[in-house]
Amino acid sequence: MPDVCPYLEYRQLGDETQSGDATDSRPRAYCNAAEEFVQAMRADVCNDRYGLDHEADCEIFREAAGPPEGVEGEGAGGD
Numbered sequence: 407m408p409d410v411c412p413y414l415e416y417r418q419l420g421d422e423t424q425s426g427d428a429t430d431s432r433p434r435a436y437c438n439a440a441e442e443f444v445q446a447m448r449a450d451v452c453n454d455r456y457g458l459d460h461e462a463d464c465e466i467f468r469e470a471a472g473p474p475e476g477v478e479g480e481g482a483g484g485d
């Protein structure tokens with residue numbers, strides 16, 4: 407069973423759309439790291455669909471999660 411990104415949440419678009427279209431009332435993928443709704447293609451990464459992996463394939467996740475332990479930060483080497 408695929409994992410799901412911990413930053414992923416499903417929210418209603420709510421008042422952000424004024425179209426009144428029924429499709430706009432469905433919950434949409436929202437990224438709590440980027441604090442914005444995500445594109446449909448990105449949501450496949452968020453849900454680890456089609457062999458994608460949020461840890462490997464999402465730069466927003468990596469930035470929010472920080473560098474893995476044991477990895478020196480950029481410029482940390484000195485000279």
Ligand code: SF4
Nearest residue numbers: 411414437452464467
């Ligand atoms: S965009 Fe990236 S960080 Fe945000 S929920 Fe999706 S996989 Fe997670």
